[in-house]
Amino acid sequence: MDRQVFLYEINENITCKLCHGYLIDATTIIECLHTFCKSCLVKYLEENNTCPTCRILIHQSHPLNYVGFDRTMQDIVYKLVPNLQKSEETREREFYESFGKTEPEEKPEDMQNDIAKDVDDDCHRNDEQVKIVLENCPNKLRPLRKKFIRISSQATINHIKKFVAKKLQIDKFNELDILCNEEILGKDHTLKFVCVTRWRARNVPLLLQYRPRLEL
Numbered sequence: 508m509d510r511q512v513f514l515y516e517i518n519e520n521i522t523c524k525l526c527h528g529y530l531i532d533a534t535t536i537i538e539c540l541h542t543f544c545k546s547c548l549v550k551y552l553e554e555n556n557t558c559p560t561c562r563i564l565i566h567q568s569h570p571l572n573y574v575g576f577d578r579t580m581q582d583i584v585y586k587l588v589p590n591l592q593k594s595e596e597t598r599e600r601e602f603y604e605s606f607g608k609t610e611p612e613e614k615p616e617d618m619q620n621d622i623a624k625d626v627d628d629d630c631h632r633n634d635e636q637v638k639i640v641l642e643n644c645p646n647k648l649r650p651l652r653k654k655f656i657r658i659s660s661q662a663t664i665n666h667i668k669k670f671v672a673k674k675l676q677i678d679k680f681n682e683l684d685i686l687c688n689e690e691i692l693g694k695d696h697t698l699k700f701v702c703v704t705r706w707r708a709r710n711v712p713l714l715l716q717y718r719p720r721l722e723l
Contacts, residue, residue: 514587514588517587521580521583521584521587521588523542523543523544523547524541524543524559524560525543525544525547525548525551525559526544526547528544529584529588529591530542530543530544530580530581530584531544531545531546531581531595532544532545532546532576532581533545533576533577533578533580533581533584534548534549534574534575534576534577535574535575535576535577535580536548536558536565536573536574537565537573537574537575538558538563538564538565538573539558539560539561539563541558541559541560541561542577542580543559545576548574549571552565552570552571552574555570556568556570557570564695566663566695567693567695567696568695568697569661634659634660634661635659635660635661635699636657636658636659636660637657637658637659637660637662637698637699637702637713638655638656638657638712638713639655639656639657639658639667639698639712639713639714639715640654640655640712640713640714640715641654641656641667641671641715641716641717642654642714642715642716642717643716643717643718644686644716644717644718647717647718647719648675648717648718648719649675651671651674651675652674655712656670658698659698660697660698660699660702661697661698661699662697662698663694663695663696663697663698664685664692664693664694664695664696664698664701665680665694665695667685667698667715667717668680668681668683668685668694668717671683671685671717681694681720682719682720683717683718683719683720684717684718684719684720684721685715685716685717686715686716686717686718687701687705687706687713687714687715687716688705688706688707690705692705692715698713701713701715
């Protein structure tokens with residue numbers, strides 16, 4: 508049986524927790540899937556690296572690389588809120604006219620999608636590369652069939668965990684520890700950071716070890 512739903516009943520799901528207005532250029536944090544207005548989130552992440560709602564760490568040094576435009580959510584908001592899209596387009600046009608400029612032919616979300624596509628197509632091949640070898644701690648997990656890999660220096664330890672978990676068919680990648688020189692590495696450490704601060708050897712692959720997370 509159909510039931511009438513009032514807008515105020517779902518406002519909590521379509522409003523930004525930073526400005527408390529309806530979502531505009533809805534942008535979602537990949538790690539926890541909380542969504543905010545793009546301008547609100549970008550301004551917030553200039554001084555912070557955690558989610559404004561749940562406080563989960565997005566990324567230690569580059570949180571803006573782990574958020575993305577949420578077209579589906581924005582379409583839902585525009586369909587649910589009468590005249591919101593038209594009102595926002597009018598405000599945007601008036602903003603540019605106040606500076607004597609015309610609106611850009613390409614919308615921000617379209618440019619973001621193009622940038623994302625370029626990144627995907629490039630697969631970070633133009634980044635500085637790091638050669639690593641992944642060894643299992645003795646008698647902990649089975650060895651990888653191919654343990655030598657080359658990867659972007661901007662990849663994080665979390666990426667390594669996910670790679671190992673997938674290859675070993677482990678359901679939960681966060682149940683793994685990655686070590687360098689017998690020190691457990693933080694999940695948001697980039698390989699560049701590990702090379703500079705933990706790995707003293709030169710001209711040889713970066714040696715990382717993996718093992719099941721130890722119970723505390």
